Amino acid sequence: MNSSPHNPLQSALLFFGLLLVVAGCITIQPEPEPEDLTIEYLMTLSDQELMDRDSDGDGLSDYDEMYIYGTDPLNPDTDGDGLSDYDEIFVYGTDPLTKDTSGNGFTDGQEVEMGTNPIDPDDPPFIRSYELQPVSFPFGKAEPDGSALEILDQNRQKLLYAEMFRVEVIILTNDSELKADDDSLFDERADRVMAYLVDGGVSKERVDFIFEPVSFSECPEDAIDENESCPEIRLVKFIPINPYTFYPEY
Ligand SMILES: [Ca+2]
Ligand SMILES: [Ca+2]
Numbered sequence: 001m002n003s004s005p006h007n008p009l010q011s012a013l014l015f016f017g018l019l020l021v022v023a024g025c026i027t028i029q030p031e032p033e034p035e036d037l038t039i040e041y042l043m044t045l046s047d048q049e050l051m052d053r054d055s056d057g058d059g060l061s062d063y064d065e066m067y068i069y070g071t072d073p074l075n076p077d078t079d080g081d082g083l084s085d086y087d088e089i090f091v092y093g094t095d096p097l098t099k100d101t102s103g104n105g106f107t108d109g110q111e112v113e114m115g116t117n118p119i120d121p122d123d124p125p126f127i128r129s130y131e132l133q134p135v136s137f138p139f140g141k142a143e144p145d146g147s148a149l150e151i152l153d154q155n156r157q158k159l160l161y162a163e164m165f166r167v168e169v170i171i172l173t174n175d176s177e178l179k180a181d182d183d184s185l186f187d188e189r190a191d192r193v194m195a196y197l198v199d200g201g202v203s204k205e206r207v208d209f210i211f212e213p214v215s216f217s218e219c220p221e222d223a224i225d226e227n228e229s230c231p232e233i234r235l236v237k238f239i240p241i242n243p244y245t246f247y248p249e250y
């Protein structure tokens with residue numbers, strides 16, 4: 001009979017028993033499911049643990065996001081502009097906390113998609129629809145007067161600046177100006193506008209004309225002038241044609 005306390009079987013049982021007691025005393029926090037991760041949870045981790053993990057998979061460690069860049073460690077695109085936090089910082093040099101780093105109305109993601117420079121406010125050169133002013137020609141004449149020339153010149157400058165843009169020139173001619181069966185006034189005005197733009201450096205492939213006769217009856221009564229004509233419907237309008245996928249948000 002052997003009642004030695006050093007029986008190997010008893011020792012092993014004692015060891016595993018102790019192990020179970022110890023394991024029961026240590027409460028190991030399981031890693032939360034990805035959707036249950038919170039900043040509060042991350043705050044309980046050590047610096048080293050934060051450096052070793054990248055919860056949102058954007059290529060920046062949780063530590064760098066929380067303590068260096070100020071980005072959201074649980075969102076790969078903190079500002080929601082379509083570019084990841086990592087790409088903004090290390091690829092494009094844009095601000096991961098601002099949708100539109102250059103402040104020109106296009107988001108950083110839109111600029112990357114368009115191939116323009118997201119940190120240059122002058123890229124892309126852009127003409128907003130209200131920036132080309134309508135020109136009013138003198139009654140019955142194809143020759144622009146001084147104020148018409150001034151506006152034509154401003155429009156020309158904008159077209160030279162934004163060289164990707166085309167322009168639609170809508171020639172509205174009020175029927176009281178048109179002689180019977182003669183619409184040459186349309187053509188003459190179009191010729192003058194085209195000559196002015198082309199001589200000023202805008203290629204003629206960028207310019208399209210649309211001719212629209214407008215009935216005198218559409219003139220508001222208080223807009224009728226001394227010629228019994230209507231400057232409001234005797235206009236040449238310039239519509240910039242946006243060559244880009246997006247229009248600026250502001
Ligand atoms: Ca990250
Ligand atoms: Ca992030």
Ligand SMILES: [Ca+2]
Nearest residue numbers: 077079081083
């Ligand atoms: Ca972003």
Ligand SMILES: [Ca+2]
Nearest residue numbers: 095098099108
């Ligand atoms: Ca951004």
